[in-house]
Amino acid sequence: MEDQRVNILVDSFRKATSEGLTIEGILLVIFIFFFITLALTLGNYIKKALSIKRQKSHFIKTVVDLGLTEKEGEILWEYSRKLDRDPYLSLEVKATFEKIIDEYIKENPDFDENMIRTMRRLLGFDSIPPFMPIVSTKDIEIFQNGTLLFEGRSYPVALTDKDELYMYWSVLEGNPPIKEGQTVKITFLRQEDAIYMFEGKVIETFIDMGRKVIKIPHTFNLVRNQRRRDIRIKV
Incomplete structure (x- = not known):
């Protein structure tokens, strides 16, 4: 089909120039060239759109299954x-x-x-085996112990709640003078995996059951320090 359109363009050009160049002939060639280019572009767009539509339909079917x-x-x-x-x-x-x-x-x-x-x-993404690396702070399990680092001091903390936006770390001992907007570091150990560390800006602090709770946004920026080369699985 594309070769036929090109041949039409060539024949039109020859016809326009066989009797000498004229304004009408040049305009005819330009018009035909524009028409063929538009047809090719539109054809490729429709072809691509139909292909994407088929791919999406197959994907949705897979998802529903x-x-x-x-x-x-x-x-x-x-x-x-x-x-x-x-x-x-x-x-x-x-x-x-x-x-x-x-x-x-x-x-x-x-x-x-x-x-x-x-x-x-x-999809089976709600839990991760203890020996597999985590990809974001959303993967940290509730009641995971850790250490809060702030202004040169450390405080024991535990993750007591989380949602899709934030995590809530309770300070187990001490009362760090943290204010909203300040940045803190938290490090924690996954027994069969590695030691992790991340930074977060404090969104809010409040008292719950007598303990200070620090609200921090989730992050994908985790620093992972593997403790051993080989994965060790309990049997």
Whole structure:
């Protein structure tokens, strides 16, 4: 088809120049060239659009087969493409899934937290084996002990709650003079994995059951220090 259009352009040019160059002939060649270029561009666009539509349809079917809803599939498809990721990786790789969900949450402040938790559970991303590295602070388990580092001092802390946006660390001993907007460091040990450290800006502090609680946003910026080369699994 494209060769035929090119041949039409060549024949038109020959016809226009066989009797000498004229304004009408030149305009005819320009018009035909413009028409063919437009037709080729439009044809390629339609072809690509139909291909994407078929790919999306197949992806949504795969998502539904896994137990998710079409709406949840639409979210994964849209934000995978926005981040230039393969949508299927969001179903297989936890790190990809979390990046996509993080982008979705940023753009949709009224997101359904229960929906996201259900998606994570159905895809098997709601828990990580103790010997596997975590990808974000969302993977830290409740009641994980750690150490808060602030102004040259350390304080024992524990993660007592978390949601899709924030984590809540309770200070077990002491009363660090932390104010909103200040940056703190927290380090913790996963027994079969590694020692982790991250920094976070304090959003809020409050007292709960007599202990200071520090509210910090989740982050993907984790520093991991592996304790041993080989994975050790308890038997």
